[in-house]
Amino acid sequence: MKKISMAEIARKCGVSKATVSRALADDPRVKPETKAYIKEVASRYNYRPHAVASNLARGRSKTIGMMLPAAPRTIADPFFLEYLNGVSTVLFEHGYSMLLPQVSPNDVQETITSLSAQGRVDGVVLTEPRLDDPRIEFLKNSRIPFVFLGSTNAPDVSWVDGDNIGGAYSAVQELYRLGHRRIAIITGEEGLVSTANRCRGYEHAMADLGLAVDPDLVWHGDFTREGAYRVVRERLMADGGMNATAIFASNDLMAIGAIQALHEAGLRVPEDVSVIGFDGVEVGKYLTPPLTTVQQPIHELGRQVAYTLLGLLEEGKRCRQITLPVRLVNPGNTAGRNMRK
Amino acid sequence: MKKISMAEIARKCGVSKATVSRALADDPRVKPETKAYIKEVASRYNYRPHAVASNLARGRSKTIGMMLPAAPRTIADPFFLEYLNGVSTVLFEHGYSMLLPQVSPNDVQETITSLSAQGRVDGVVLTEPRLDDPRIEFLKNSRIPFVFLGSTNAPDVSWVDGDNIGGAYSAVQELYRLGHRRIAIITGEEGLVSTANRCRGYEHAMADLGLAVDPDLVWHGDFTREGAYRVVRERLMADGGMNATAIFASNDLMAIGAIQALHEAGLRVPEDVSVIGFDGVEVGKYLTPPLTTVQQPIHELGRQVAYTLLGLLEEGKRCRQITLPVRLVNPGNTAGRNMRK
DNA sequence: CTGAAAGCGCTAACAA
DNA sequence: TTGTTAGCGCTTTCAG
Numbered sequence: 001m002k003k004i005s006m007a008e009i010a011r012k013c014g015v016s017k018a019t020v021s022r023a024l025a026d027d028p029r030v031k032p033e034t035k036a037y038i039k040e041v042a043s044r045y046n047y048r049p050h051a052v053a054s055n056l057a058r059g060r061s062k063t064i065g066m067m068l069p070a071a072p073r074t075i076a077d078p079f080f081l082e083y084l085n086g087v088s089t090v091l092f093e094h095g096y097s098m099l100l101p102q103v104s105p106n107d108v109q110e111t112i113t114s115l116s117a118q119g120r121v122d123g124v125v126l127t128e129p130r131l132d133d134p135r136i137e138f139l140k141n142s143r144i145p146f147v148f149l150g151s152t153n154a155p156d157v158s159w160v161d162g163d164n165i166g167g168a169y170s171a172v173q174e175l176y177r178l179g180h181r182r183i184a185i186i187t188g189e190e191g192l193v194s195t196a197n198r199c200r201g202y203e204h205a206m207a208d209l210g211l212a213v214d215p216d217l218v219w220h221g222d223f224t225r226e227g228a229y230r231v232v233r234e235r236l237m238a239d240g241g242m243n244a245t246a247i248f249a250s251n252d253l254m255a256i257g258a259i260q261a262l263h264e265a266g267l268r269v270p271e272d273v274s275v276i277g278f279d280g281v282e283v284g285k286y287l288t289p290p291l292t293t294v295q296q297p298i299h300e301l302g303r304q305v306a307y308t309l310l311g312l313l314e315e316g317k318r319c320r321q322i323t324l325p326v327r328l329v330n331p332g333n334t335a336g337r338n339m340r341k
Numbered sequence: 342m343k344k345i346s347m348a349e350i351a352r353k354c355g356v357s358k359a360t361v362s363r364a365l366a367d368d369p370r371v372k373p374e375t376k377a378y379i380k381e382v383a384s385r386y387n388y389r390p391h392a393v394a395s396n397l398a399r400g401r402s403k404t405i406g407m408m409l410p411a412a413p414r415t416i417a418d419p420f421f422l423e424y425l426n427g428v429s430t431v432l433f434e435h436g437y438s439m440l441l442p443q444v445s446p447n448d449v450q451e452t453i454t455s456l457s458a459q460g461r462v463d464g465v466v467l468t469e470p471r472l473d474d475p476r477i478e479f480l481k482n483s484r485i486p487f488v489f490l491g492s493t494n495a496p497d498v499s500w501v502d503g504d505n506i507g508g509a510y511s512a513v514q515e516l517y518r519l520g521h522r523r524i525a526i527i528t529g530e531e532g533l534v535s536t537a538n539r540c541r542g543y544e545h546a547m548a549d550l551g552l553a554v555d556p557d558l559v560w561h562g563d564f565t566r567e568g569a570y571r572v573v574r575e576r577l578m579a580d581g582g583m584n585a586t587a588i589f590a591s592n593d594l595m596a597i598g599a600i601q602a603l604h605e606a607g608l609r610v611p612e613d614v615s616v617i618g619f620d621g622v623e624v625g626k627y628l629t630p631p632l633t634t635v636q637q638p639i640h641e642l643g644r645q646v647a648y649t650l651l652g653l654l655e656e657g658k659r660c661r662q663i664t665l666p667v668r669l670v671n672p673g674n675t676a677g678r679n680m681r682k
Numbered sequence: 683c684t685g686a687a688a689g690c691g692c693t694a695a696c697a698a
Numbered sequence: 699t700t701g702t703t704a705g706c707g708c709t710t711t712c713a714g
Contacts (some may be wrong), residue, residue, distance in 0.1 A: 048459040053707035081422040088441040100429040101436045118389040283624045394691035
């Protein structure tokens with residue numbers, strides 16, 4: 001199975017390379033019959049234009065860089081697999097490859113510089129913008145198109161996000177509806193926009209419900225299961241025991257960690273304590289009963305991120321921001337009526 | 342931040358492009374001082390050779406195709422995230438990008454054909470070889486280097502795998518040691534080599550322990566949680582109830598599904614029934630208590646797959662097969678002494 | 683509507 | 699040790 005080049009196809013068709021190139025690109029300037037003939041011959045020889053050569057000639061790489069959080073987080077959080085899947089599906093359909101640098105946040109600049117200097121990537125996808133994220137200024141200067149998974153209020157930046165504020169808000173509403181009044185939040189990693197927004201949703205809901213936001217109900221987590229496990233344990237062992245009857249965890253992994261800590265302390269979920277997570281990852285379903293959570297359309301988030309970047313890349317579109325709706329799933333499972341007085 | 346080309350660096354250094362190219366590639370034929378000077382200038386201008394051009398000139402793409410199982414499986418099984426991580430880490434270190442086609446098994450040939458015809462990939466990584474896998478013959482003919490995650494007995498094929506037989510064997514041994522005599526296996530997807538090997542390990546162990554392999558103890562699963570859940574439910578509802586006191590599930594997802602079914606039937610794990618999984622995925626730790634399982638070095642499997650492919654690609658090495666050791670973790674958690682008579 | 687020719691930026695014989 | 703000279707395979711003006 002020898003590789004056949006465009007020059008050969010041209011010769012076989014008795015036309016020039018230029019015409020073949022145009023025909024295959026569906027250029028309207030080629031006479032329909034010629035075009036049909038060329039396509040016929042090309043497919044007969046199973047010919048496909050050489051991607052690398054084509055990219056060089058057009059000054060692009062058809063590759064995008066996917067920056068994911070550093071290894072331990074990525075590996076542990078199933079969120080990223082579903083997300084990655086969504087992004088890569090769309091990219092592949094459009095002929096793009098991807099690079100998974102997986103760098104620590106500190107080396108991001110160095111990584112991006114080298115990737116774009118080398119012409120290795122046409123665009124970059126990032127996750128988890130921080131409040132006043134230094135990467136943004138840097139990316140803008142480097143003139144490389146980029147999209148964030150996660151909103152930011154920096155101007156002229158494209159992003160795609162789930163409705164963090166609304167989701168957190170409705171989780172708290174649900175817990176209130178079930179009779180809970182002492183509702184705690186386990187926050188996400190400090191400094192991230194998503195962490196801040198989920199907190200805001202929580203605070204808004206509490207305020208609207210006429211509940212004071214007791215600082216003692218704000219427990220600091222970091223989006224990891226271990227972190228949530230620890231903080232809940234500490235609270236359980238504090239003087240007077242835990243002061244909440246319900247917990248809103250800022251992601252599913254933390255909800256799982258919280259439930260583990262509660263179980264170990266002999267508390268039942270949801271009979272003794274209610275727990276609601278955020279994300280709706282597949283593994284939430286592996287619990288018995290399946291986790292009550294605010295589900296994000298994870299795969300779709302990935303797809304939209306890809307579409308947004310392609311829009312920037314191929315259609316020269318201006319930046320866009322999208323917020324996708326979220327919804328509470330499995331109500332009544334790990335969140336139930338308040339049984340404690 | 343304008344892009345600077347090799348020609349410009351050459352001009353600034355007062356040498357030819359060829360010399361710059363050699364210097365940057367650490368060619369020993371360049372005089373040390375010249376080389377040092379060129380490198381100094383290059384780094385001053387933050388210059389990096391243009392990857393696409395370089396690839397064209399060398400007739401390669403520096404991209405590899407990663408064939409993962411079709412979407413639902415991939416998304417649900419955290420095994421693949423860890424695996425992907427391992428592969429991509431190594432590939433990235435070596436300057437490779439990757440393509441995630443995610444095709445259904447039927448289109449594999451078409452996909453590979455077009456990818457290699459287009460010169461888009463230099464090599465391919467595949468998972469889950471089947472018994473008499475038709476892809477193998479095809480890949481050999483297409484002359485594209487490839488590596489499987491999972492062993493096959495087809496000759497001259499590179500693969501990397503965990504010790505399926507040994508792992509299954511030791512799981513059964515452990516259950517026996519705990520006093521179990523009626524040990525069931527939930528098998529994996531039919532037709533896969535890994536499924537067959539885990540069965541073999543089970544059968545060997547049973548035979549060595551002097552236990553008959555009752556066909557009634559072989560429950561057919563498909564590596565999904567849902568499948569295992571269903572088969573266990575069926576067994577529980579069969580006349581005379583379940584006939585086993587212990588279950589070896591061919592992967593962790595199925596162990597989780599089995600445990601869910603058992604719980605729903607009011608059975609406790611491990612007090613009433615023992616369960617051991619296979620893989621050692623991160624989510625096993627999310628259960629209370631963490632799943633007893635045969636742990637594969639998942640990340641390392643990915644790394645070795647990548648190294649093997651790079652060996653084929655860059656060093657023209659001959660094919661190689663590697664089996665990595667596995668080990669039982671969290672003994673005593675979901676597998677315990679036989680309490681039923 | 684089609685062809686000739688000039689690159690895209692780098693690598694690798696082959697010379698010197 | 700370095701330079702010269704062809705390409706790699708495709709795209710794209712610019713003529714015709």
